[in-house]
Amino acid sequence: MTAQLIDGAALARQKIADLKQRVAALQAKGVTPGLATVLVGDDPASRVYIRNKARACAEAGVNSIHHDLLATASEQDVLDLIERLDNDPKVHGIIVQLPLPRHLDAQCVSQSVAYEKDVDGFSWHNLGALMENAPGIVPCTPRATMALLEHAKISIEGRHAVVVGRSVIVGKPAALLLINAGATVTVCNSRTPDLGAMTRQADILVVATGRANLITRDMVKPGAAVIDVGINRLHNGKLAGDVVFDEVKEVAGWITPVPGGVGPMTVAMLVENTVNAAARLVSQQ
Ligand code: NDP
Secondary structure (H helix, E strand, O other): OOOEEOOHHHHHHHHHHHHHHHHHHHHHOOOOOEEEEEEEOOOHHHHHHHHHHHHHHHHHOOEEEEEEEOOOOOHHHHHHHHHHHHOOOOOOEEEEOOOOOOOOOHHHHHHOOOHHHEOOOOOHHHHHHHHHOOOOOOOHHHHHHHHHHHHOOOOOOOOEEEEEOOOOOOHHHHHHHHHHOOOEEEEEOOOOOOHHHHHOOOOEEEEOOOOOOOEOHHHOOOOOEEEEOOOEEOOOOOEEOOEOHHHHOOOOOEEOOOOOOHHHHHHHHHHHHHHHHHHHHHHHO
16 A cells, blocks of 8 residues: 655645645735744754745745844843834744753743744743633644645544654644544654554654654554654764655654655745734734
């Protein structure tokens, strides 16, 4: 069996084209959605992510404003910048690119972003809303995961979903979204004794570990939908996910590639979260 490819790059292009129309409608009401991006230091991978986000914003007509801070910036410097952005009416979304330099408290910095502008969805307000299945801003990568499943018309209710990884950015919110959608969910981590015994039960398998080649063919139930969130830079310079794509595609029912799967959809979801934040402001005026 050969799995159907879930083409995240194509779906992201479609999403950005749809958003462009929503942005035009907002501009007609005098509001251009604005995303502020903050990078502390000069991590090369972070710079690539920021560039991709700025490009997607430009394609959708969203105004993106980038702020660079030196790697030596103090926590107060970062908090002062975020306070300025929190109070800037032209800014509807704020992201602080992670990871931050070690001397900074990432949790303190993330929680300082006003929850209405927290388009990463990492604030406790927004994560709490997700827990309650109430309206709020949902983290971009888990949203991308759900959008890819929906696009492939994979039913979730009543299915067994296994999420490998329990980070606050991906694993936990992805598990909550799947729970809210009616799946029975198992969440695995690095201490799970027999990972294969868990993943083989999955109708839907979401893998977010940052461990290249972790998921092999024998760990996947025939016909399962496999969403590979991982992004790993191999020794040869190429990007790979956490799933051994060439093997697993022979057994899975659906599979996302890396690159070209969850990554581009994550960026599209960030743009959508920003447009939604601007639209909420317009509706309150
Ligand atoms: P973290 O390092 O924060 O979390 C990784 C998780 O994987 C942890 O919960 C860890 O378990 C678990 N894990 C690690 N090794 C194993 C193992 N051998 N078996 C089972 N579980 C394991 O990473 P993130 O969640 O931030 O990111 C995960 C991956 O997703 C990375 O490759 C990252 O680059 C990628 N990513 C991709 C995005 C995209 O847009 N496509 C966006 C965000 C992230 P434990 O808690 O026990 O340590």
